[in-house]
Amino acid sequence: MLKLPYGISDFEVIRKEGYLYVDKTKYIEQLEEIGRYLFFIRPRRFGKSLFLSTLEHYYDINRGSQFERLFGGLYIGKNPTDLRNKFAVLKLNFSGLKTDSKGNVEESFRKTVLSGLIQFVESYYRFFNHPEEIIYRLEKETDLKHMLEIVYNAVRKIDKKIYLIIDEYDHFANDIIAMGDEIYYQNIVRASVFVRDFYETIKIGTQGVIDRIFITGISPIMLDDLTSGFNIILNITMDPVTNEMLGFTEEEVEEIIKQIKISEDVLDHKRLKKLLEEYYNGYLFNEDCSKRVYNPDMIFYYFDQWLRHKKPPKVLIADNVKTDYGRLNRLVKNKANREIMENIIKNEKITADIVSKFSFDRMYDQKYFVSLLFYLGLLTIDQKIRTRLLLKIPNFVIKTVFWEYFEQKLTEEYKLVLKEEELKTAIEAMAYDGEIKPYIEFISKNVLKVLSNRDLMKFDEKYLKVILISFLIQSNIYKPISEREVENGYIDIFLEKDIGFVDVKYEWLWELKYIKRREKDQLERIREEGLAQLREYADSNVFRDKKNLKKALIIFIGKGEYEIVNL
Template identity: 35%
Template sequence: MKALPYGLSDFPRIRCEDYYYVDKTRFIEMLERQPPYLFLIRPRRFGKSLFLAMLEAYYSIDYAGRFEELFGELYIGQHPTKRHNSYMVLRFNFSEVSSKLEFVERSFCEYCCMVMKNFILKYEHLLGSGIWEVVNPDETNPEQMLAALKEYVSRTDCPRIYLLIDEYDNFTNTILSSYGQERYQEKTHGEGFIRGFFNNIKASTSNAGAAVERLFITGVSPITMDDVTSGFNIGTNISMLPQFNDIIGFSEDEVRKMITYYKDENALPEDVTVDRLVELMKPWYDNYCFSEDSLEERMFNSDMTLYFLNSYLQLKKVPKMMVDNNIRTDYNKLRHLVQIDKTFGVNASVIQRIIAEGSITAQISTSFPAEKMTDTENFKSLLFYFGMLSIQGTDFGSAILGIPNLTVREQLYTYLVEAYREAKMFDLDLSSFSRLVKGMALRGEWETVFRFFARELERQSAIREFIDGEAHIKGFLLAYLGLTQGYILFPEHESSKGYADFYMMPDLLHQPEIAYSYIVEVKYAKRDASEVEIVALKKEAAEQLVRYAADEKVLRTKGGTKLELITLVFKGWELVIAEKL
């Protein structure tokens, strides 16, 4: 039985050691029909490194004798292109560069020079011994080394270079998030070492007989590329082209095929179906879309999918933690880039609105510098590139962006709660709140949860000045409820009957003892609202809750729990009605 390649991005090893491989080689043909210099943005842990390793094995002359072994059974092995195994492949992975400010330039220089020296040693039989007369083996300046290498290759008849750069923005993003804009600007602007290196890459692609014939760069955002090249003018950004929506990550068909393989190998419990596992995984790992013209094609995060299946194959049950700790670590690195200003301004409101309402419209920016990343539209775009938002539809020329899945929703709850705390606006005792939610789940003690929350709203004056409407109240409430155990929250739960503010679906897979589930309707009135207005809101909420309770999804997922329908009416920050139907 094939092993799952969880945590592996070594393509030759995956193929030779008989790991399960989702065949993405058909994209080679499609890439060759594109311009030669390409740029792809995708979220972290989505399979970018494995894809580049596959390209290296396909195009490198060094792997010519292993073509059948590596590709024979794959699509491209049956449909090879003329360019296979015809290049010298120079591959960088900038995650290898230290992001500590005092070491970053030295680390970058040492790493790049090491990679280029190894490249020359690997292909010396093609380059000829004269290469060392042009390239100084003791060179410590990668800009000069690359310039010498491209000059030599361009004037000889040796094969051309296919340049691959993985995680091009890894260390620069860390500098930006850890040290701020000023230090980041020092490294990426003016005569900074990074800009000089990319200028040489551009020069390597632009003249007659160019040394670099093809180029493929991956990263998680367009920011650094804009900053180091004064706007992306090295090549073509294919990130949002519909034909490349599924270039990495797994489609549902690919996930089903993988599960079916292990089912046929008797690696899954007999009573577990493919449909059941897909149903369990979809809310947590699926629903990524990267093109407005591919709305019907949703992608699974490949790392999260492999994490789940790897755990399931070993334990024969759903993992206790649905979110891989590696994913949490990566999202935590991004948290500092998602800059929520200390005054809790517009961009904090963007996150809060997304949490409360489920979606937001945006004009996705394809390129913007770091100094403008907090502009509202760029900020929304940044959330999209990081995988915090995904395209759900279009609205009059704009993209509708929504939270793709429960894994991301959990991270956004964390971001927002930390933003409240850092801005000294609101700080709830999560351990006390969690104990109350446990009573809500086991004994139906729902009112103590919402009264506790309301008392904190009244007590902490800083947050009261920010409350202006139902979305703010819901945003606060959802962010904190989302960090407790027992329930999976579905804000603005869409049902055949309308919209509920949020459905607290019991997490019966992990907490089978839960006895109660809830649909909550939150209504908000201004502080000067009349009693008549309050009564009208209460009546409206009751009518909506009765309709929502009959929804098929609610009836299917509540299991044996008792469904409670709760109305909360806030008058300003004061909870004036908390009633159960």
């Protein structure tokens, strides 16, 4: 049976143990041509660690004899560069740093560097003169700058060059940012000598010892605070060459489907590709590129479930790909960013200028905050409009992140007490009995009537739509599709049954209307207008022949009344 490397980021394990490997090695050649000191950002769980492992195994001088076994049949195996197996690779991973206090951050940072340097000396033990003495000196040293200088001097003596790989350079900074403590961040990153000294000493190492650098993370939040002492790095995050370097293209996903050998008799491939595209595709990192990429972790999650159970996963969204709600919640602690979030949730798009680097204190300005959402993978490039970019939510998985944030924010702010059993029963009534009233009554009674008059000022159909969807996804029965285009316009909400619930009987087409209480005299006109729209949408090519499709016009009057008209 084909083995998928779901959760595995060790290149050697993947190649030697026969796991499927999507060949990205052509980028090794291209990166060499771009520059020596590179900085690259992608969202969490997007294949960064595996790519770094690939670089490590390609350049490692110790692995020259394994080259054919590791890279045979791959692009770089057929087209090796002159730098193949030419370096001593120093790899540092800052993902496990303790961030609960300044002292712990500094000590944890120091231990991580020390551990990486000792492992480096042990890996190239046979090359060094008196390696045990080098390790002894490192263990006695407490100053980061001196630690690095010890290794630099040892490497110079053996006439070797270092390829430095840094993974999750920004991990501790992102953790501190998630705490929302700007002063704490400034004390550690800006005021602390140890971080600045580390990167300044790395820069010094490029003068004769460090030949290549590749640094990854999920945001450029720390880059601005480091560039004064580390201004040699080239940011290739939005370079057109790297757009498809991580993530899977449509062609690569199609090849995975072929290798898994899913029969058309078992699952229609056209339908499968459509599902994968809606849930996991959509990422674009350069506006001049045309190919969008799929989240690789989610693709492997889906097919790993398929191979083990011989059917699609019942839950199409793996928990580990979602952005932590607490982290997102703290990023929007100020009013301006909350309004930006609501705007994105309502419209699913926003115009912006992507900023290549910024510091913590600028993070709450709109363009910096929107840029951060882009780097985190919560937004992606839709298209270029004149001098600006239109960003959009990339796929259904990320839409659920926004909807869940909205629902939890609303629940916390108004201390909503929601009976989960009642909510799920109301949703099931729609799915199995074709009854919409229990769900609308639940939302009206438990959510809308509790909202403040301040919220009513921004109330419209879009705001209502977000509320209805955000609570609806507490059940996995439906996949809500908002603003789906048909010949006659854009439908408000289409509730498509989830692939995991084959016994669900009814799907729904909703047209939403909202009027203020003082506008109640316009109810008849609004009703006729809404029904006319609903009839047109229902008669479109997409929905005309759909069986068991229920159609409803839902009119909300203020926050206390509603009217449902079934078509």
